[in-house]
Amino acid sequence: MAVFEMVLYIVAAVVLSSFLSRFLPRISLPLVQIVLGLIASQLSFFPDTQLDPELFMVLFIAPLLYLEAHEIDKNALLRSLKLSLSLAIGLAVATMVAVGFILHSVWPIIPLAAALALGAALGPTDAVAVSSLSNEASLTSRQIGVLKGESLFNDASGIVGFQFAIAAAMTGVFQVGEAVSEFVVSFIGGTLFGIVVGLVVNWLFETIRTLGWETTTTRILMELFLPFLLYLGAESLHVSGILSVVAAGLLINFDRTGIGPNVARANIVSTSVWSVLSVSLNGTVFILLGMILPDAMRSSWDNANVSNAMLLGSISVVSVVVIGMRFLWIALMLRITRAEDTRQRRKMTKERWRSAAVMTFGGPKGTITLSLMFTIPFTVASGAWFPMRDELIFIAGGVIIVTLVLANFLLPVIAPHKGGDTSERMNEISVEVLRRTVEELADRTTDENRRALMPIIDSYTKRITRIKQMLGQVDMGAYQRLQIDALECEKEYVKQRLAELKRNIAEHAASTSAPTVVNTPQDVRDWSGDGSIQEAQIEACERLLDQIMHAMRRVDTDEQRGRISWLMRGRMRSLQRRATLLTRRVIGKFHRSTALSSEREIYTQLYLIQIDAFDRVIDWLYEQMAQDTYPTEYVSMLLMDYRRAEAALKSRPNMAGSMELLESIERAKRESYGIELGVIQGMLEDGQITRAQARALRKNVYVMSVDADASV
Incomplete structure (x- = not known):
């Protein structure tokens, strides 16, 4: 039971660290996890x-x-193979010899073999430990390839x-001679065992797939068992289980082979x-x-x-020995390596x-050392x-922390990102994000959801x-600011519309005259004479305003993290609006013979109000x-987007009749x-984009999530 409890606590700490790392962008995830481990060790439970x-x-x-070897870019590995092998072997x-002899000389009580x-x-x-640092530091593709290849082989x-x-x-x-012979046998034997098993596994999986026996469950289970079976099988033959893996x-x-929805689903x-397993381990x-x-x-201390x-x-x-030797070795390799062209x-x-300093601090010690x-x-x-x-583990832990701290704080200094992101670069990243989103949506398409997707x-x-048409021609930052201001205009219109509706209902409640109807299309006014349309409009305005305010808060939070009180007030107002809507609907259910306003009415009014809001924004853009x-x-491009969105909304036939499709x-x-x-x-965690780029991309998603897209 104690082991089970420890597993649960550690998993909880890993989950907590993933959340904390988002609020500590300058601190690498491994350092956050180490601190959480220190705190956890002091807890009595x-x-x-x-x-x-x-x-x-x-x-x-x-x-x-296994995962590191399987996911590495094989082409990049081949291009940097010589340098990677030089560092890895x-x-x-x-490093082994230098640390061993120097530590034994400095502290003779440590046996030479242990040192x-x-x-x-x-x-x-x-390389995993410093992957988050690549979000803040500028590492070239060659440097990343060398570091990943080295990390794979030197393990x-x-x-x-x-x-x-x-x-x-x-x-x-x-005995040196015996050790060398055993090393060669273990090295070659482990490699050959891994190659043979790899070929057999490729044939086995392809055969199962061809016969139609493959299912997602069996595929995942077999793949998860594979590294454990490889390691244990190789060790039972007295060869290197690590090299076989x-x-x-x-x-x-x-x-990476095979086509069809089942294969794509299994790959996803x-x-x-594997992503969850890697992060967890x-x-x-x-x-x-x-x-x-x-x-x-x-x-040790006591x-x-x-x-x-x-x-x-x-x-x-x-x-000092580890870092100094690494720097000198990399500098020497850069000096003697010949240029590919000349x-x-x-x-x-x-x-x-x-570059030598970047690759020196870009290779901290971590998982394998501690393991x-x-x-x-x-x-x-x-x-x-x-x-x-205990002293050896303590020294190793201290070196890990030293290298991680140096990588965390020195790498962004010696390899800073260039000032600002060019419009062309941001547009290229945006295209890549949209392309991956389309691929994910296509993988999720079935016969049942095809019409909606x-x-x-x-x-x-x-x-x-x-x-792609405007690639390199638009400053995405300035264009997003224009989008936000257009969204602000839309918000003000909805607020005015909501205030007018509430005022009309209040005047109607205070008088005995006929219900007052606001300026809405004739077909909407003819639906009912009991005020349900106005209340459906109020709820539609509340929902639309809540969406807009949510997006505005998210955008403002990304840029002005100090305005916590403003953020909290906005969320409280949002909760108050939702509570008011719920109360109104509950009261209406008990005091009316008919439903207060159906979801169909609310959705219809939502689209009609959004069309009116689009008209207001279009007028503002012309100004x-x-x-x-x-x-x-920029104004012209956004104006075209709003006009396309308005035309798409107006062209929807029989909104009330196609309610299920709309939902x-x-x-x-x-x-x-x-x-x-x-x-x-995912691109941020893989180091493909920076945190600043991720914030800009998220901001665009928040803005887009409010307005109806042009062709939806």
């Missing part, structure tokens, strides 16, 4: 953290390495070196499942780091036989030194306690066409064309905006 090292290796490292071995194990564990980098080399060093520390015997992950491609579910590792650090620190100054000094020395070695310019340190056994072969185990897809397609507040071409379209439209926001968040 949190169970003690104890985990079998072998279980930890299988449970965390195998699936993470050469630098990893050099070498620490050096091997500090060889692997964690394997570091783990193999760590395992041999631990074996020597446990037995007290380290990496080799198979690079080779397997069954999910697989991507979602990575987050769990850093939460555990934060939870285990206090115990390791306390036991130990009279351990010098606190030596402990902190060791962290400093090891950090085949000449290039001199180290200021820009190339900066390896957790696998250090508690006892050696003789049954005695493993020497300095096709107008939405068509509207997105037209938006893509319009953006703006005669002024110099906004560029004329389906509205639901599909809301779903499409949710998908679009999800695409933006």
